[in-house]
Amino acid sequence: MRLYIAEKPSLGRAIAAVLPKPHKKHEGYIELGNGDCVSWCVGHLLEQAEPGDYDESWRSWQEQHLPIVPDDWQLKTRKGCHKQLTVLRKLMKLADELVHAGDPDREGQLLVDEVVHHCKVPQAKRQGMKRLLVSDLTPAAVTRALGQLRSNREFVPLSVSALARSRADWLYGINLTRAYTLQGRKVNYTGVLSVGRVQTPLLGLVVRRDLAIESYVPKPYYEVLAHLETDGGEAFSAKWQPSEACQPYMDEEGRVLARGLAENVAGRISDQPATVSSLVKTRKNQAAPLPYNLSALQIDAAKRFGFSAQRVLDLAQALYERHQLITYPRSDSRHLPAQQHGDASRVTAAIAANSDSLAQAVAGADTSRRGKAWNDAKVEAHHAVIPTDKRGAGSLSADERKLYELIARQYLLQFYPDYRFDETRVEVTIGTGLFRAAARVAVEMGWKALFPQKERSDKEESISLPRLSEGQSLHCRRGEVVDKLTQPPKHFTDATLLAAMTNIAAHVSDKALKSILKETDGLGTEATRAGIIELLFKRGFLTRQGKQIRATEAGRALIASLPESATTPDMTARWESALESIRERQLSYQGFMGPLTEQLQALVAGARGHLPESLRGVAAPGRRRGKGGRGRRKSSDKRSAAAMTE
CATH class of the missing domain: 1.10.290.10 (Topoisomerase I, domain 4)
Incomplete structure (x- = not known):
């Protein structure tokens, strides 16, 4: 008998639907017409054991117990999942061949592998297990996937990297959360100070943005526009490009900070002849954006x-x-x-x-x-x-x-065809000054025709330019000084915070770490990012003000009480690099976990040596409960448990 083990009932039913009939529906599985069976997990059937499951004394939070490092890692059955795990255990004993049908990602791979290992399936049967990768639950797609079964042994490194990530997050989250919470109690903070490898740098990102906005002092700067016209009376404007001689009056971003300099330039170009010194017109194509991840x-x-x-x-x-x-x-x-x-x-x-x-x-x-x-x-x-x-x-x-x-x-x-446009870049010389203007004119809308004007990411016509030619004489009617103010960064929104997590390298100054983060998933993974953001809201460290996401007083105090290394994505970069090396068979499980467990001693010692004075007098955020009450989790949200310690 062949047993298909799906990650969820919906996938199990989709697999069974294209396999031999008639079907017999049993509790927790479907028997097929040829005697094979399809069963399923319900998301995670197993979860990491709690510290108290290893040692009764570890149930209480005490400094002398830290760091907690299990000698022999244990999994336990999630509440409400005993019956389905029993069904799978029985079917796996009866089966001659197993087919792993977890979701096609790192966590989906580990989820089913853990159940097979936990149920002590014989090594020979595990070695022969097949892997079914289903990305589309329609019958045609499932049928095609069934015709492309692979050996599950190909995916062992993927599973090991997921296992290492899970255990490392447990060690980091459990130990540092306890360490800092115990320190918080010494300054009369009564809440739990949740610390995680991903959630804490994410909170740090928001806190630093909020503080940067609050401390921001706008600086005035100045631009100069030349208002030009052709012999035929056609008008357009071009912006002054300061020369190297102006550097002492500019900031690091090339903005002119001296109004007197700008006024001098504007006065000198008014009612003066001008010449088109360069004109480059290029037809460009822009391909459609890729489908979504x-x-x-x-x-x-x-x-x-x-x-x-x-x-x-x-x-x-x-x-x-x-x-x-x-x-x-x-x-x-x-x-x-x-x-x-x-x-x-x-x-x-x-x-x-x-x-x-x-x-x-x-x-x-x-x-x-x-x-x-x-x-x-x-x-x-x-x-x-x-x-x-x-x-x-x-x-x-x-x-x-x-x-x-x-x-x-x-x-x-x-x-749809590419979006095609003509881009014109013009340089105009007035005396010794250089001025530039640019225009983009749509030639063929292509794929952009599917977007309403208000949704397009850029204007199809930025500036209207008359017909010009290189060497053409113009007249500058007047120069204009435009007063500007530098702007503070904007508060994060759901969209920009997600963008920051996926492009976390932009928020790291270390060049080597930037390179690592560019090659990884970023901060968190596709599967866990939403859960991590929501977790920070539920724990009262983030709040929404309209579309803006801001840190609460407790969130700020937590970041202020932690060492910088815990609040930046640097460690995540190093972890992700190592986990990717495991997936590519370049690093062993122990090669990653060994140094990590050694580092825990220093991390915990660092926590003990610092009283979080920033938390003194801060009220712990209240626990918010949804309508479903405490502890209820949808089976489809299989990674919410992982997000708790990540």
């Missing part, structure tokens, strides 16, 4: 609809599991396998059937186009988030429909 989808949905990262993830999960209208949503890829291009006609036809507002866009799509999105070399376990070929969007909620249409439109862009 989860982070890009969350960022765009936040900008367009004001959805939080968690809201987007919940909606996307429903579109994938319940409605089967999109492919696997927790993807970090923005590319598609070449083979998928053959489905384009069916997918676009389904979009037209599912969305009246996109029917015209489908009619204009050329599905024979194969752009840069289709690239096998950039697709690993899963591909970009796109619509499936399933029809039937009548039961979608308003928000589900918004997200579906956003994903569908991004997919349709791939079948």
Whole structure:
């Protein structure tokens, strides 16, 4: 008997639907017509044991117990999951062959591997286990995936890297949270000071942004515009480009800080002859943006609809599991396998059937186009988030429909021509001064035609320029000094905070670390970012003011009480580099975990040696509970537990 072990019931049912009938439905599994069975986990059936599960004395938080490092790591069955784990254990004993059908990502790989190992499946059976990678729950896609089974042994390094990440986050989170919470009590702070490898640098990012805004002192600076006209009376303006001689009067970003200098330039160019000293006109093409991965989808949905990262993830999960209208949503890829291009006609036809507002866009799509999105070399376990070929969007909620249409439109862009425009750059000389102007004029809208004007990321016509030629004589009617003020950075929003997490390298000064972070997932992963942001809200360290995300008093005090190394993404960069080395078989599990456990002693000692005076007098944030009460977690949100210590 072959046993398919899916990550969730919805995937299990989708697999069974294309396998031999008739089916017999049992509690926790489906028996197929040929005697094979399909069963499932319910998200995580297992979770890391708590400190008190290892040693009863560790249940109480005491300094002398730290650091807590298990000698023999243990997993325990999650509450409410005993029955399903028993079903799987029984079926695995009966099965001749196992098929791992966890989600196609790092956590999905570990989730099923952990169950197989926990149930003590014999080594020979584990060695023969197959891997089924399903990114689309429609029957055609599942059938295709079943024809492409791989050996699960190929994915052992991926599973080991996930295991190392999970245990390292547990060690870091459990020990430093206890260490700093105990220190907080010494200054009468009664709350829990949650510290994590990702959540704390993320909070630090927001705190530093808030403080930078509050301490910001605007500086005046000045620009000079030359208002020019041709012999035919056509007018345009060009901006002064200060020379090296002006450096003493400029800041590091090249802005002129001396009004007197700007006034002098404006006075000297008024009513003076001018010459077009350079004119470059270039026709440029801009390809359509790639299909979405989860982070890009969350960022765009936040900008367009004001959805939080968690809201987007919940909606996307429903579109994938319940409605089967999109492919696997927790993807970090923005590319598609070449083979998928053959489905384009069916997918676009389904979009037209599912969305009246996109029917015209489908009619204009050329599905024979194969752009840069289709690239096998950039697709690993899963591909970009796109619509499936399933029809039937009548039961979608308003928000589900918004997200579906956003994903569908991004997919349709791939079948439209490039946006083409003429870019003209002009340099004008007036006396010894240099002035520049630029214009961009749309030639063919291409894929941008699918966006309303207000949604386009740049103006198609930046400045209107008359017909000019190099060497042409002009007249400068007058010079104008434009008063400007430097602007502080903006408070984070859902969109910009997610963008910062995905491009965390921009917030690191160390060049070597920048390089590492550019090659990794960023701060957190596609699967955990939404949960980590929400966790900081639930713990009272972040708050929303309209669209702005700000740190609370408790959040600021926590960051002020921690060493800088805990509040910046530097350590995450080093971890991610090591975890990627494990995945690529260049580093062993022990090679990562050994040095980490040694570092814990120093980290805990550092916590003990510092009283967090910034927390004195700060009220601990109250615990907020949702309508479902404490402890309830949707099975689809399988990574929320991981986010608790990450």
